[in-house]
Amino acid sequence: MKREDALGSLEHIVLLAVMRLGANAYGMTVRREIESATGRDISIGAVYATLMRLESKGFIRSHAGAPTAERGGRAKRYFRTTADGESALRTTHEIIVKLSAGLKGLHHT
Amino acid sequence: MRDRTLQVLNWILSRIVPVTEREPLLGDLTEEYELRASEGSPSTARQWYLRQVCASVASLLWIRLTSIAWISTTAVALLAYIAVGVVELIVNEVTSSVSANAAYNPLGMLITFPMVVLIVYFAARLRRNAGLVLATLMLVSVTAMTLWGAESVPLWYRIAYFFAGPSATLVGSVLRRFRPTGEAR
Numbered sequence: 001m002k003r004e005d006a007l008g009s010l011e012h013i014v015l016l017a018v019m020r021l022g023a024n025a026y027g028m029t030v031r032r033e034i035e036s037a038t039g040r041d042i043s044i045g046a047v048y049a050t051l052m053r054l055e056s057k058g059f060i061r062s063h064a065g066a067p068t069a070e071r072g073g074r075a076k077r078y079f080r081t082t083a084d085g086e087s088a089l090r091t092t093h094e095i096i097v098k099l100s101a102g103l104k105g106l107h108h109t
Numbered sequence: 110m111r112d113r114t115l116q117v118l119n120w121i122l123s124r125i126v127p128v129t130e131r132e133p134l135l136g137d138l139t140e141e142y143e144l145r146a147s148e149g150s151p152s153t154a155r156q157w158y159l160r161q162v163c164a165s166v167a168s169l170l171w172i173r174l175t176s177i178a179w180i181s182t183t184a185v186a187l188l189a190y191i192a193v194g195v196v197e198l199i200v201n202e203v204t205s206s207v208s209a210n211a212a213y214n215p216l217g218m219l220i221t222f223p224m225v226v227l228i229v230y231f232a233a234r235l236r237r238n239a240g241l242v243l244a245t246l247m248l249v250s251v252t253a254m255t256l257w258g259a260e261s262v263p264l265w266y267r268i269a270y271f272f273a274g275p276s277a278t279l280v281g282s283v284l285r286r287f288r289p290t291g292e293a294r
Contacts (some may be wrong), residue, residue: 026137032141046164048126048165048169066210070144
């Protein structure tokens with residue numbers, strides 16, 4: 001993984017949410033997944049800004065879905081992680097595991 | 110969603126969101142609003158919608174600005190150009206204690222060169238084409254100074270200056286391409 005492409009904390013969370021949601025990852029579900037996991041009412045603008053950044057780094061890809069009535073006739077934009085995105089997640093996870101290893105108070109007994 | 114307030118909020122958001130994100134983002138907000146209104150009360154859903162719009166404005170303005178690539182590239186190049194000017198001033202001040210004619214000192218140029226390379230390296234990391242814009246800015250300013258500058262500048266210095274700036278931007282841009290990378294496992 002390129003050093004400059006290391007994940008920021010929100011990028012990390014959004015990328016994990018996209019990966020968890022699989023084929024059903026689009027703006028609203030990503031936002032709700034993060035909200036249910038963190039308890040934070042994250043804004044849709046912040047989610048989209050992060051998704052765009054991740055896409056420009058090549059960590060996710062997007063494609064348009066069909067318009068639906070409950071969305072006022074607007075189409076969804078689905079996201080999925082790329083091989084580079086999954087590699088970035090693994091690297092970030094390894095860093096967190098290494099840095100937190102042996103630290104008192106971080107692990108449940 | 111027929112609520113007048115929500116229509117106004119949608120209109121405000123649609124002015125801020127980049128065109129490519131407008132339809133999916135407004136669709137996502139509408140879908141969740143409808144979901145919340147059906148699960149709870151419409152007034153709670155409306156308050157949530159208002160909070161979402163207010164909280165999204167800063168992020169959306171930022172992606173709108175950064176999506177205009179040439180503006181941010183030019184801004185980064187201009188900042189780098191200013192940084193190069195500051196470095197030259199400092200180096201001239203320092204070398205003035207060594208040489209009587211500090212302004213046209215080869216030592217100053219030798220010290221400045223790697224610093225310009227470093228500045229271009231970081232500028233090109235922020236924006237890939239910033240080095241190219243900076244090189245153009247340097248060539249234009251050197252040409253203008255050569256043609257219309259009132260100060261008498263030695264010929265060797267003019268020639269060296271003409272090549273030094275663009276060469277430094279070229280080296281900085283090339284270094285940015287060959288930056289160290291870690292092997293992904």
